Amino acid sequence: MKFCFLLMTWVPLASFAAAPAAADSVHHRPITLDEAILLARVQSVDAAVALNELKTAYWEYRTFRADLLPEVNLTATLPSYNKSYNSYQQDDGSYTFVRNNYMQMSGQLSIDQNIWLTGGTLSLNTSLDFLRQMDGTVGNRFMSVPLALTLNQPIFGVNTIKWDRRIEPVRYAEAKAAFLSATEEVTMTTINHFFNLLLARENVNIARQNLANAEKLHEVAKAKRRMGQISENDLLQLELNVLDARSTLTSNESSLKSNMFALRSFLALGEDEELEPVVPDSVPDVLLNYDEVLDKALKNNSFAHNIRRRQLEADYEVAKAKGNMREITLFAQVGFTGTDNRFDSAYRRLKDNQVVEVGFKIPILDWGKRRGQVKVAQSNREVTESKLRQESMNFNQNIFILVEQFNNQQAQLHLADEADRIARKRYHTNVETFLIGKISTLDLNDSQTQKDEARRKHITELFYYWYYYYQLRSLTLWDFVAGTGIDADFDKIVRR
Incomplete structure (x- = not known):
């Protein structure tokens, strides 16, 4: 039961x-x-x-890749008008003020390419400048640069492009x-x-x-x-x-x-x-x-x-510090230029236009500052x-x-x-x-x-x-x- x-x-x-x-x-x-x-x-x-x-x-990454390709740039000033007084030194050494009254226009087309191997920049340029004087003898003035090749190259500096x-x-x-x-x-x-x-x-x-x-x-x-x-x-x-x-x-x-x-x-x-x-x-x-x-x-x-x-970034900082110990830059430009009162003549009467510059900045006495920067970069790498x-x-x-x-x-x-x-x-x-x-x-x-x-x-x-x-x-x-x-x-x- x-x-x-x-x-x-x-x-x-x-x-x-x-x-x-x-x-x-x-x-x-x-x-x-x-x-x-x-x-x-x-x-x-x-x-x-x-x-x-x-x-x-x-x-x-796409931006970095684009930096390796040729870049086409158009730079223009349309227009620039100037009506002002500026100081002017006369033949006897005294100064006076002269009146400026002009209009200016300019345009430049360039193809720029970073050089991977050396870290420099190579540019192919063409430009045209126009100037009109508004006071005195009124007239137009043209200056053309049909073609110019420009190189800007650091000699001992770090090659940023190579490291990038x-x-x-x-x-x-x-x-x-x-x-x-x-x-x-x-x-x-x-x-x-x-x-x-x-x-x-x-x-x-x-x-x-x-x-x-x-x-x-x-x-x-x-x-x-x-x-x-x-x-x-x-x-x-x-x-x-x-x-x-x-x-x-x-x-x-x-x-x-x-x-x-x-x-x-x-x-x-x-x-x-x-x-x-x-x-x-x-x-x-x-x-x-x-x-x-x-x-x-x-x-x-x-x-x-x-x-x-x-590891690469640490190596780059050391290389950059060593490159900063001396700065030497080469600037070179070869091409043609022409100037005249008429637009077409400015492109016919061409003359050589060549510029070569080597600039440098090497410290004679910096109390070990740059060498210290190298040591800091090396210590940071370690x-x-x-x-x-x-x-x-x-x-x-x-x-x-x-x-x-x-x-x-x-x-x-x-x-x-x-x-x-x-x-x-x-x-x-x-x-x-x-x-x-x-x-x-x-x-x-x-x-x-x-x-x-x-x-x-x-x-x-x-x-x-x-x-x-x-x-x-x-x-x-x-x-x-x-x-x-x-x-x-x-x-x-x-x-x-």
């Missing part, structure tokens, strides 16, 4: 615990981890920031790799939000199930107390369990709403959707080798390009090299630790899955045992706590597995499942 009574009370208990929560009127949207990642890469603010940083780097050709491609390669890494970091942030919501929802489900079980067990305990089968202390303990379960449920529901808002906001989704994260049903079976992972990271990660760029060595060691160490953590995580995930299964089975067995009076409420509470912790640990270990995996993808820019590199059509991306 007692067994029938206990069976009748436990059957609705088990049914209630297994039943899902009643659906509310809110539109529910199941979302997998892959769907969340795809949405984040397209819609999230972090993805937009990474894209804009790539665009900035792209146009900076070495540094800027590395800087752009660094920016492209940083964009791909940032995309993977968006994925890591998505994983964090996704599993926070998944764990919060799991906590709510656990709390609802525990509350339902606590209420049913309390009802069973009241009946058993009336029959004298349990003590008053056990009955009060079960009543406290009901109150604790209600408090835990309220707290977990609040946490669920907070994590729901965080994921919706990150994915730029509307507040009318209630996301239901789906637990990933499988994980890739991948075992990584440290040497292979490190090799891919050093080839693909923006860190490798960053190291190379900073500091940079020391930092780069330390950063490289830290980078390699972080890769090693991360590979070990990832390889270990598969075993941890398997153990957590097995512990979750065993803990749930043990809890249900203890509930049945408690109903027939074989164990105390303390033992029942302990099994419930272990069941809940095992379920949470399973979700947490699943999170770490995916987080480590995408962290390694971010560092290596390599898809370990497909066995291919992570790349993108950057020209297409920056024009979106």
Whole structure:
């Protein structure tokens, strides 16, 4: 008779615990981890920031490339009118003021080309100047330069163009790799939000199930107390369990709403959707080798390009400081010029126009200022090299630790899955045992706590597995499942 009574009370208990929560009127949207990642890469603010940083780097690189190509410039003054007094020294040495009243127009077309090898500038120019005197003998005057070739060349100074050709491609390669890494970091942030919501929802489900079980067990305990089968202390303990379960449920529901808002906001989704994260049903079976992972990271990660760029920039600063110790500049121009009162004659009566200048500035006594600047640049380079060595060691160490953590995580995930299964089975067995009076409420509470912790640990270990995996993808820019590199059509991306 007692067994029938206990069976009748436990059957609705088990049914209630297994039943899902009643659906509310809110539109529910199941979302997998892959769907969340795809949405984040397209819609999230972090993805937009990474894209804009790539665009900035792209146009900076385009600007550098344009500096290597010929540049066509038109310079014109249309017109310049001057009506003023200027001082004038007469033959006897005295000064007087003379009146100027003229209009002038000028135009020059030039093709300028930076010389990559020497760092100078070569220009091909043609120009025309027009002058009209408004007072006195009124008349027009033309001066033409049909063709002139001009060279401006630093002799010992640093060749900025040569250094830019070495540094800027590395800087752009660094920016492209940083964009791909940032995309993977968006994925890591998505994983964090996704599993926070998944764990919060799991906590709510656990709390609802525990509350339902606590209420049913309390009802069973009241009946058993009336029959004298349990003590008053056990009955009060079960009543406290009901109150604790209600408090835990309220707290977990609040946490669920907070994590729901965080994921919706990150994915730029509307507040009318209630996301239901789906637990990933499988994980890739991948075992990584440290040497292979490190090799891919050093080839693909923006860190490798960053190291190379900073080393080049430090070398450039030393070269620039050495070049500044003496300044010698060559200016040379060869061509023709003509002048006349008529436009056509200004182009017929041409004369040679040749200018050669060599200017220099060499310090005789600067109290070691320029030499000190060289020493400072060299010291800064040594500091940079020391930092780069330390950063490289830290980078390699972080890769090693991360590979070990990832390889270990598969075993941890398997153990957590097995512990979750065993803990749930043990809890249900203890509930049945408690109903027939074989164990105390303390033992029942302990099994419930272990069941809940095992379920949470399973979700947490699943999170770490995916987080480590995408962290390694971010560092290596390599898809370990497909066995291919992570790349993108950057020209297409920056024009979106």
